[in-house]
Amino acid sequence: MPELPEVEITARRIGAALAGATVESTLAPGINALKTFDPPLHALDGRTVEGAARRGKMLVVGFEGGLSLLVHLMSAGRLQLYDKRAGLRDRTSRVLVRLTDGRELRLREFGTKQAAWAKLLTAEGLEAEEVIRTLGPEAWPDPPPFAELLVAPRPLHTLLRDQRVIAGIGRSWVDEILWTARLSPFKRGDDLAPEEADALRSATIEVLGGALEHYEQTVTLPIPDKMPMPLRVHRKQGEACPRCGDQLEAVFYEDYVMTYCPTDQTDGRLLKDRRLSRLLK
Numbered sequence: 001m002p003e004l005p006e007v008e009i010t011a012r013r014i015g016a017a018l019a020g021a022t023v024e025s026t027l028a029p030g031i032n033a034l035k036t037f038d039p040p041l042h043a044l045d046g047r048t049v050e051g052a053a054r055r056g057k058m059l060v061v062g063f064e065g066g067l068s069l070l071v072h073l074m075s076a077g078r079l080q081l082y083d084k085r086a087g088l089r090d091r092t093s094r095v096l097v098r099l100t101d102g103r104e105l106r107l108r109e110f111g112t113k114q115a116a117w118a119k120l121l122t123a124e125g126l127e128a129e130e131v132i133r134t135l136g137p138e139a140w141p142d143p144p145p146f147a148e149l150l151v152a153p154r155p156l157h158t159l160l161r162d163q164r165v166i167a168g169i170g171r172s173w174v175d176e177i178l179w180t181a182r183l184s185p186f187k188r189g190d191d192l193a194p195e196e197a198d199a200l201r202s203a204t205i206e207v208l209g210g211a212l213e214h215y216e217q218t219v220t221l222p223i224p225d226k227m228p229m230p231l232r233v234h235r236k237q238g239e240a241c242p243r244c245g246d247q248l249e250a251v252f253y254e255d256y257v258m259t260y261c262p263t264d265q266t267d268g269r270l271l272k273d274r275r276l277s278r279l280l281k
Protein backbone atom coordinates (compact mmCIF):
# COMPACT_ATOMS: atom_id res chain seq x y z
CA MET A 1 0.00 0.00 0.00
CA PRO A 2 2.00 2.94 -1.22
CA GLU A 3 2.01 5.89 1.19
CA LEU A 4 4.00 9.13 1.25
CA PRO A 5 7.54 7.66 1.30
CA GLU A 6 6.79 5.01 -1.35
CA VAL A 7 5.06 7.49 -3.65
CA GLU A 8 7.76 10.14 -3.11
CA ILE A 9 10.60 7.80 -4.11
CA THR A 10 8.55 6.66 -7.11
CA ALA A 11 8.05 10.28 -8.20
CA ARG A 12 11.75 11.06 -7.73
CA ARG A 13 13.04 8.04 -9.63
CA ILE A 14 10.51 8.16 -12.45
CA GLY A 15 10.58 11.95 -12.72
CA ALA A 16 14.38 12.03 -13.08
CA ALA A 17 14.39 9.22 -15.65
CA LEU A 18 11.46 10.57 -17.69
CA ALA A 19 12.20 14.28 -17.89
CA GLY A 20 12.76 15.30 -21.49
CA ALA A 21 11.40 12.09 -23.01
CA THR A 22 8.76 12.32 -25.73
CA VAL A 23 5.48 10.42 -25.77
CA GLU A 24 4.91 8.31 -28.86
CA SER A 25 1.49 6.88 -28.07
CA THR A 26 -0.81 6.01 -25.20
CA LEU A 27 -3.16 3.18 -24.35
CA ALA A 28 -5.61 2.40 -21.56
CA PRO A 29 -6.09 -1.39 -21.44
CA GLY A 30 -7.78 -1.14 -18.05
CA ILE A 31 -11.13 0.25 -19.17
CA ASN A 32 -12.07 1.43 -15.70
CA ALA A 33 -8.71 2.92 -14.77
CA LEU A 34 -8.83 6.07 -16.86
CA LYS A 35 -11.44 8.32 -15.26
CA THR A 36 -11.41 11.25 -17.71
CA PHE A 37 -12.13 11.60 -21.43
CA ASP A 38 -11.53 15.33 -21.98
CA PRO A 39 -8.74 16.01 -22.76
CA PRO A 40 -8.43 12.54 -24.30
CA LEU A 41 -5.44 10.37 -23.39
CA HIS A 42 -4.03 10.65 -26.91
CA ALA A 43 -3.64 14.42 -26.34
CA LEU A 44 -0.33 13.31 -24.80
CA ASP A 45 1.00 11.93 -28.10
CA GLY A 46 4.07 13.89 -29.20
CA ARG A 47 4.40 15.83 -25.95
CA THR A 48 7.54 16.02 -23.81
CA VAL A 49 7.46 14.71 -20.24
CA GLU A 50 8.46 17.44 -17.79
CA GLY A 51 8.75 15.34 -14.65
CA ALA A 52 6.84 13.70 -11.81
CA ALA A 53 5.74 14.94 -8.41
CA ARG A 54 3.79 13.71 -5.40
CA ARG A 55 0.65 15.17 -3.82
CA GLY A 56 -0.30 13.30 -0.65
CA LYS A 57 -0.33 9.65 -1.71
CA MET A 58 -0.91 10.51 -5.38
CA LEU A 59 1.46 10.93 -8.31
CA VAL A 60 1.36 13.71 -10.85
CA VAL A 61 3.24 13.20 -14.11
CA GLY A 62 3.64 16.53 -15.88
CA PHE A 63 3.71 17.03 -19.65
CA GLU A 64 4.52 20.06 -21.78
CA GLY A 65 1.61 22.42 -22.29
CA GLY A 66 0.36 22.04 -18.70
CA LEU A 67 -1.21 18.60 -18.96
CA SER A 68 -0.95 16.35 -15.92
CA LEU A 69 -1.62 12.68 -15.43
CA LEU A 70 -2.90 12.35 -11.87
CA VAL A 71 -2.46 8.79 -10.63
CA HIS A 72 -3.93 7.23 -7.49
CA LEU A 73 -2.37 3.84 -6.83
CA MET A 74 -4.94 2.88 -4.15
CA SER A 75 -3.79 -0.33 -2.47
CA ALA A 76 -2.47 -2.48 -5.29
CA GLY A 77 -1.45 -0.08 -8.07
CA ARG A 78 2.14 0.66 -9.10
CA LEU A 79 3.55 3.21 -11.52
CA GLN A 80 6.63 1.78 -13.18
CA LEU A 81 9.00 2.68 -15.97
CA TYR A 82 10.27 -0.11 -18.17
CA ASP A 83 12.86 -0.36 -20.93
CA LYS A 84 10.47 -2.43 -23.04
CA ARG A 85 6.78 -2.39 -23.78
CA ALA A 86 4.34 -4.64 -21.97
CA GLY A 87 3.06 -7.72 -23.71
CA LEU A 88 -0.58 -7.34 -24.68
CA ARG A 89 -1.46 -10.23 -22.42
CA ASP A 90 -0.15 -8.51 -19.30
CA ARG A 91 -3.34 -8.36 -17.27
CA THR A 92 -1.84 -5.94 -14.75
CA SER A 93 -1.62 -3.12 -17.34
CA ARG A 94 -4.04 -0.24 -16.73
CA VAL A 95 -2.59 2.80 -18.50
CA LEU A 96 0.43 2.79 -20.83
CA VAL A 97 2.46 5.80 -21.94
CA ARG A 98 4.86 4.71 -24.67
CA LEU A 99 7.93 6.84 -25.28
CA THR A 100 9.71 7.39 -28.58
CA ASP A 101 12.92 5.88 -27.16
CA GLY A 102 11.19 2.52 -26.64
CA ARG A 103 10.58 2.84 -22.92
CA GLU A 104 7.13 2.64 -21.37
CA LEU A 105 5.55 4.25 -18.33
CA ARG A 106 3.05 1.76 -17.02
CA LEU A 107 0.30 1.98 -14.43
CA ARG A 108 -0.16 -1.58 -13.24
CA GLU A 109 -2.42 -3.11 -10.67
CA PHE A 110 -2.13 -6.43 -8.91
CA GLY A 111 -5.00 -8.61 -7.73
CA THR A 112 -8.60 -8.67 -8.89
CA LYS A 113 -9.81 -5.36 -7.47
CA GLN A 114 -9.75 -2.56 -9.99
CA ALA A 115 -9.32 0.47 -7.78
CA ALA A 116 -6.22 2.31 -9.04
CA TRP A 117 -7.08 5.18 -11.35
CA ALA A 118 -5.62 7.92 -13.52
CA LYS A 119 -7.00 11.22 -14.76
CA LEU A 120 -5.60 13.40 -17.51
CA LEU A 121 -6.13 17.02 -16.45
CA THR A 122 -5.29 20.56 -17.46
CA ALA A 123 -3.46 22.76 -14.90
CA GLU A 124 -6.79 24.27 -13.74
CA GLY A 125 -8.47 20.88 -13.84
CA LEU A 126 -5.80 19.45 -11.55
CA GLU A 127 -6.23 22.08 -8.84
CA ALA A 128 -10.03 21.85 -9.09
CA GLU A 129 -9.97 18.07 -8.73
CA GLU A 130 -11.81 17.02 -5.54
CA VAL A 131 -9.02 14.79 -4.13
CA ILE A 132 -6.44 17.55 -4.70
CA ARG A 133 -8.59 20.46 -3.59
CA THR A 134 -9.54 18.81 -0.28
CA LEU A 135 -6.05 17.55 0.53
CA GLY A 136 -4.75 18.60 3.95
CA PRO A 137 -1.19 19.87 4.50
CA GLU A 138 1.61 17.46 3.62
CA ALA A 139 2.73 15.25 6.53
CA TRP A 140 6.35 15.64 5.47
CA PRO A 141 8.74 17.46 5.51
CA ASP A 142 7.21 20.38 7.43
CA PRO A 143 3.60 19.95 8.55
CA PRO A 144 1.91 22.69 10.62
CA PRO A 145 1.76 22.29 14.43
CA PHE A 146 -0.36 19.23 15.24
CA ALA A 147 -2.18 21.09 18.00
CA GLU A 148 -3.81 23.12 15.19
CA LEU A 149 -4.31 20.13 12.90
CA LEU A 150 -5.62 17.31 15.06
CA VAL A 151 -8.50 19.09 16.77
CA ALA A 152 -11.35 16.68 16.06
CA PRO A 153 -12.69 14.29 18.72
CA ARG A 154 -11.62 11.29 16.65
CA PRO A 155 -9.02 8.59 17.38
CA LEU A 156 -5.49 9.42 16.22
CA HIS A 157 -5.36 6.23 14.18
CA THR A 158 -8.26 7.54 12.07
CA LEU A 159 -7.34 11.24 12.09
CA LEU A 160 -3.78 10.74 10.86
CA ARG A 161 -5.03 8.68 7.90
CA ASP A 162 -7.65 11.23 6.88
CA GLN A 163 -6.15 12.84 3.79
CA ARG A 164 -8.26 15.97 4.30
CA VAL A 165 -6.66 16.48 7.74
CA ILE A 166 -3.07 15.60 6.84
CA ALA A 167 -1.81 14.20 3.55
CA GLY A 168 0.33 11.13 2.94
CA ILE A 169 -0.17 8.72 5.84
CA GLY A 170 -1.89 5.34 5.54
CA ARG A 171 -2.31 2.09 7.44
CA SER A 172 1.35 1.08 7.59
CA TRP A 173 3.10 4.28 8.61
CA VAL A 174 0.41 5.35 11.09
CA ASP A 175 1.34 2.41 13.34
CA GLU A 176 5.02 3.33 13.16
CA ILE A 177 4.33 7.01 13.90
CA LEU A 178 2.07 6.35 16.91
CA TRP A 179 4.54 3.80 18.29
CA THR A 180 7.43 6.25 17.88
CA ALA A 181 5.43 8.97 19.68
CA ARG A 182 4.30 6.44 22.37
CA LEU A 183 0.66 7.38 21.88
CA SER A 184 -2.42 5.17 21.93
CA PRO A 185 -4.08 4.70 18.53
CA PHE A 186 -7.41 5.41 20.22
CA LYS A 187 -6.41 8.61 21.97
CA ARG A 188 -8.57 11.40 20.58
CA GLY A 189 -7.14 14.33 18.66
CA ASP A 190 -8.86 16.88 20.90
CA ASP A 191 -7.42 15.09 23.92
CA LEU A 192 -3.74 15.65 23.05
CA ALA A 193 -1.61 17.58 25.52
CA PRO A 194 0.56 20.26 23.81
CA GLU A 195 3.74 18.22 24.37
CA GLU A 196 2.04 15.10 22.97
CA ALA A 197 1.03 17.01 19.83
CA ASP A 198 4.63 18.16 19.41
CA ALA A 199 5.98 14.64 19.95
CA LEU A 200 3.53 13.28 17.37
CA ARG A 201 4.57 15.87 14.81
CA SER A 202 8.27 15.08 15.37
CA ALA A 203 7.57 11.35 15.11
CA THR A 204 5.71 11.89 11.84
CA ILE A 205 8.60 13.79 10.26
CA GLU A 206 11.18 11.34 11.63
CA VAL A 207 9.36 8.16 10.53
CA LEU A 208 8.39 9.32 7.04
CA GLY A 209 11.75 11.01 6.43
CA GLY A 210 13.58 7.92 7.69
CA ALA A 211 11.67 5.65 5.32
CA LEU A 212 12.42 7.95 2.41
CA GLU A 213 16.12 8.02 3.29
CA HIS A 214 16.06 4.22 3.35
CA TYR A 215 14.48 4.14 -0.12
CA GLU A 216 17.05 6.59 -1.43
CA GLN A 217 19.67 3.94 -0.58
CA THR A 218 17.77 0.87 -1.73
CA VAL A 219 15.30 1.67 -4.51
CA THR A 220 16.38 1.89 -8.14
CA LEU A 221 14.50 1.60 -11.44
CA PRO A 222 12.48 -0.34 -12.27
CA ILE A 223 10.52 0.46 -9.09
CA PRO A 224 10.06 -2.90 -7.32
CA ASP A 225 6.54 -4.34 -7.04
CA LYS A 226 7.13 -4.69 -3.33
CA MET A 227 8.98 -1.85 -1.61
CA PRO A 228 11.60 -2.75 1.02
CA MET A 229 9.59 -1.02 3.79
CA PRO A 230 11.68 -0.45 6.93
CA LEU A 231 8.78 -1.25 9.30
CA ARG A 232 9.46 -1.90 12.98
CA VAL A 233 6.01 -2.65 14.43
CA HIS A 234 3.30 -2.69 11.75
CA ARG A 235 2.09 -6.29 11.22
CA LYS A 236 4.69 -7.54 13.72
CA GLN A 237 2.16 -8.52 16.41
CA GLY A 238 3.44 -11.40 18.56
CA GLU A 239 7.02 -10.25 18.15
CA ALA A 240 9.05 -8.35 20.75
CA CYS A 241 8.74 -4.55 20.76
CA PRO A 242 12.07 -3.20 19.39
CA ARG A 243 12.08 -0.60 22.19
CA CYS A 244 10.91 -2.28 25.40
CA GLY A 245 10.98 -5.98 24.48
CA ASP A 246 7.37 -6.67 25.52
CA GLN A 247 5.03 -8.35 23.09
CA LEU A 248 3.44 -6.28 20.31
CA GLU A 249 -0.33 -6.67 20.05
CA ALA A 250 -2.81 -5.98 17.27
CA VAL A 251 -6.40 -5.08 16.58
CA PHE A 252 -7.75 -6.78 13.46
CA TYR A 253 -10.18 -5.02 11.17
CA GLU A 254 -11.87 -6.46 8.13
CA ASP A 255 -9.07 -5.65 5.70
CA TYR A 256 -6.21 -4.35 7.79
CA VAL A 257 -4.43 -4.69 11.07
CA MET A 258 -3.36 -2.11 13.64
CA THR A 259 -0.25 -3.03 15.62
CA TYR A 260 0.85 -1.38 18.87
CA CYS A 261 2.92 -1.91 22.01
CA PRO A 262 0.67 -2.03 25.11
CA THR A 263 3.56 -1.21 27.46
CA ASP A 264 4.64 1.88 25.51
CA GLN A 265 1.32 3.12 24.17
CA THR A 266 -1.69 2.08 26.24
CA ASP A 267 -0.44 1.79 29.86
CA GLY A 268 -0.41 -1.98 29.40
CA ARG A 269 -4.07 -2.16 28.36
CA LEU A 270 -5.06 -4.52 25.57
CA LEU A 271 -7.33 -2.92 22.99
CA LYS A 272 -10.51 -4.71 22.05
CA ASP A 273 -10.32 -6.91 19.00
CA ARG A 274 -12.98 -5.55 16.66
CA ARG A 275 -13.43 -8.87 14.86
CA LEU A 276 -14.40 -10.59 18.08
CA SER A 277 -16.68 -7.84 19.35
CA ARG A 278 -18.53 -7.84 16.05
CA LEU A 279 -19.08 -11.58 16.19
CA LEU A 280 -20.45 -11.29 19.72
CA LYS A 281 -22.97 -8.57 18.87
Ligand SMILES: [Zn+2]
Pocket residue numbers: 241242243244245246261262263264
Ligand atom coordinates in the same frame (compact mmCIF):
# COMPACT_ATOMS: atom_id res chain seq x y z
ZN1 LIG B 1 7.35 -1.40 23.67
